[in-house]
Amino acid sequence: xxxxxxxxxxxxxxxxxxxxxxxxxxxxxxxxxxxxxxxxxxxxxxxxxxxxxxxxxxxxxxxxxxxxxxxxxxxxxxxxxxxxxxxxxxxxxxxxxxxxxxxxxxxxxxxxxxxxxxxxxxxxxxxxxxxxxxxxxxxxxxxxxxxxxxxxxxxxxxxxxxxxxxxxxxxxxxxxx
Amino acid sequence: xxxxxxxxxxxxxxxxxxxxxxxxxxxxxxxxxxxxxxxxxxxxxxxxxxxxxxxxxxxxxxxxxxxxxxxxxxxxxxxxxxxxxxxxxxxxxxxxxxxxxxxxxxxxxxxxxxxxxxxxxxxxxxxxxxxxxxxxxxxxxxxxxxxxxxxxxxxxxxxxxxxxxxxxxxxxxxxxxxxxxxxxxxxxxxxxxxxxxxxxxxxxxxxxxxxxxxxxxxxxxxxxxxxxxxxxxxxxxxxxxxxxxxxxxxxxxxxxxxxxxxxxxxxxxxxxxxxxxxxxxxxxxxxxxxxxxxxxxxxxxxxxxxxxxxxxxxxxxxxxxxxxxxxxxxxxxxxxxxxxxxxxxxxxxxxxx
Numbered sequence: 273x274x275x276x277x278x279x280x281x282x283x284x285x286x287x288x289x290x291x292x293x294x295x296x297x298x299x300x301x302x303x304x305x306x307x308x309x310x311x312x313x314x315x316x317x318x319x320x321x322x323x324x325x326x327x328x329x330x331x332x333x334x335x336x337x338x339x340x341x342x343x344x345x346x347x348x349x350x351x352x353x354x355x356x357x358x359x360x361x362x363x364x365x366x367x368x369x370x371x372x373x374x375x376x377x378x379x380x381x382x383x384x385x386x387x388x389x390x391x392x393x394x395x396x397x398x399x400x401x402x403x404x405x406x407x408x409x410x411x412x413x414x415x416x417x418x419x420x421x422x423x424x425x426x427x428x429x430x431x432x433x434x435x436x437x438x439x440x441x442x443x444x445x446x447x448x449x
Numbered sequence: 450x451x452x453x454x455x456x457x458x459x460x461x462x463x464x465x466x467x468x469x470x471x472x473x474x475x476x477x478x479x480x481x482x483x484x485x486x487x488x489x490x491x492x493x494x495x496x497x498x499x500x501x502x503x504x505x506x507x508x509x510x511x512x513x514x515x516x517x518x519x520x521x522x523x524x525x526x527x528x529x530x531x532x533x534x535x536x537x538x539x540x541x542x543x544x545x546x547x548x549x550x551x552x553x554x555x556x557x558x559x560x561x562x563x564x565x566x567x568x569x570x571x572x573x574x575x576x577x578x579x580x581x582x583x584x585x586x587x588x589x590x591x592x593x594x595x596x597x598x599x600x601x602x603x604x605x606x607x608x609x610x611x612x613x614x615x616x617x618x619x620x621x622x623x624x625x626x627x628x629x630x631x632x633x634x635x636x637x638x639x640x641x642x643x644x645x646x647x648x649x650x651x652x653x654x655x656x657x658x659x660x661x662x663x664x665x666x667x668x669x670x671x672x673x674x675x676x677x678x679x680x681x682x683x684x685x686x687x688x689x690x691x692x693x694x695x696x697x698x699x700x701x702x703x704x705x706x707x708x709x710x711x712x713x714x715x716x717x718x719x720x721x722x723x724x725x726x727x728x729x730x731x732x733x734x735x736x737x738x739x740x741x742x743x744x745x746x747x748x749x750x751x752x753x754x755x756x757x758x759x760x761x762x763x764x765x766x767x768x769x770x771x772x773x774x775x776x777x778x779x780x781x782x783x784x785x786x787x788x789x790x791x792x793x794x795x796x797x798x799x800x801x802x
Contacts (some may be wrong), residue, residue: 406667406688416680417474424466432457439454 282362285447298351301343306337328391331365336382343381346374359435360443368432372425379418386415395444477677480600481636489598489638496567496575497527500556506581507549514567514575515539522575524552524565532565566610579645588779595628598611598638605633606675607682610641613669615688616655622669623788648785650726650733650768654744654792666691698742704754706747707796715742727769730758746793754797757790 275387313333317326350371357364380386479488498507515522516536524535534551538544556562567575582590599605626645629682633639652666668691673684675796698711714720714737722737731753733746747753760766766786769778780790 340801404690406690408688409686411684413675413682413684414680416677417470420680424463424470427459427463427466431456431463434452434456434459437452 275444277362277444277447279362279366282357285358285361286356288356290358291352294332294355295348295352300347302347303341306341310334310337310355326392328393332390336388340382343378347371347378350374358439358443360439360441362436367430372429372432376422376425379421383414383418386413386418388412388414397441414432416431474677476602480601481602484598485600487601489600491596492593493576493578493596494580494592494594495579496522496577497564498566498580499564500552500562502583504549504553507552508545508585509581511548511567512542512545513543513579513581514577517577518569518575520562520569521728522567522569524548525568526555526559526562527564527566529648537567550627582644589647591647593643593645594640595643596638596640597633598651599633599635601676602635603677603738606679607631608633608639608641608674609672610643611669611671612645613641613671614647614652614655615667615669617667619667619688623651623774623792648781648789650735651785651792653788654789654796658750702796703749704744704797706749707793708743708745710741710743712741714738714740725771726744728767729756729765731756754790754794757793761786761790 283356310333313330317330320326350367353367354364354371357367388411390410390412392410394405478487496510498510500507502510511524519539521536521538523537524532526532532552534553535548536544537548537654552565557784569575578593580592581594584590595610597605597608608628609630610626611624612798613622613624615622625647625724626643628641628643631639631641668689670687670689671684672687673682675682698709701708720738722735724733724735726733730751731747733744736743762782766781766783767779770777770779
């Protein structure tokens with residue numbers, strides 16, 4: 273039976289390669305892809321010549337994407353840490369739980385109250401008619417779906433503990449070799 | 450061994466939860482028949498009218514329905530019997546008048562006939578975007594239906610629709626129509642009846658509580674509902690404007706009199722509007738005809754807000770319309786009176802009185 277280790281001892285053992293790879297992938301998905309999407313949308317709106325009408329909807333999307341990126345930065349560090357440690361390592365469970373807990377907070381920071389309000393200036397759509405649509409305000413409410421995601425994240429926490437338990441012995445054996 | 454089994458079960462539960470959520474949400478946005486639009490929304494009502502409506506109202510509706518349809522139509526009873534002498538041709542006022550006379554005569558001989566429906570030569574029921582109902586000097590009543598066909602996979606829940614009249618600065622909102630929340634089951638078409646009641650006095654005041662640059666009529670359409678078994682929802686508020694060519698009027702506002710006059714009539718109000726109303730000690734005259742539009746409220750001696758407030762506090766929500774002996778007493782609801790009072794206060798504030 274291999275000797276049990278403490279969390280402090282486990283924290284000394286990890287894989288830099290896996291950690292860096294996870295960090296880079298997180299950076300790409302949380303920062304690079306949204307930035308590229310933002311620039312693409314900006315270019316698309318400009319090429320359509322619908323800048324004024326789309327200004328408000330574009331501003332809202334911009335703000336949401338910026339919140340996603342800025343509040344997502346801690347997740348890049350956490351992604352590095354969760355992947356740095358291998359299965360069966362106590363530190364991996366700890367950082368997975370921290371990362372998932374922060375992901376729940378992140379979700380609500382990006383979409384406060386589970387809502388996304390969007391406004392559209394439409395006064396220019398029927399410029400010559402007697403009737404015109406002045407503006408449209410749309411609020412999307414997906415709090416229910418976000419709560420389902422929270423349940424899935426809680427499940428993922430339990431799963432990370434199950435993975436830890438089922439790999440702990442193998443991890444300790446490898447450590448003692 | 451137990452730990453391994455627990456891990457396997459947890460992986461399975463997690464995978465099922467993820468796959469289930471993705472499938473549930475994705476399926477919700479793919480219509481059952483991909484060749485059709487997921488939602489079909491129509492704003493119209495079938496051309497069925499109460500025979501007890503006045504000749505003027507029936508003539509307006511017959512004419513509007515047939516002109517919109519573009520083909521001749523005839524009137525049928527609710528039992529499907531064609532009423533003789535009711536052939537109506539588009540853009541033909543004489544045929545409209547004759548048809549209304551025929552309907553009234555038929556109804557007088559057959560008291561069991563309470564409604565009539567217009568149908569074209571192929572038996573199709575005509576539709577109208579807005580059916581005019583019996584109105585009085587103060588209130589214009591209209592009726593329409595919003596029909597929504599749900600071709601999505603899940604029911605649309607708590608679909609509620611409201612229509613507001615707004616001023617141009619958006620600071621005043623007056624609900625003229627409202628539908629109670631309804632569920633539209635998947636694959637079904639649901640019609641939401643909308644009774645619209647526009648108070649002419651409020652309508653005129655609302656237009657004047659804005660910036661005063663225009664007499665255009667602003668309407669707000671408020672639609673909300675939930676989807677995915679209530680997990681997601683949306684609320685939409687669209688503001689539409691019916692542009693008026695009427696120039697900005699001369700506005701004179703004091704605590705004892707509001708006077709608004711324009712040499713142009715307001716297109717959106719009835720073209721023969723001439724109302725004299727008395728609310729407590731306040732007299733209101735509203736005129737909208739070919740000579741122009743004017744609203745005069747108060748005679749310059751009584752504080753308007755105080756008088757209206759006193760009447761409201763006493764629970765008297767009546768408006769006397771017309772000049773004796775041809776006067777009529779209209780009783781507003783408490784809410785309607787409160788809205789009118791609120792609008793008058795806003796006009797006073799906007800005018801610095």
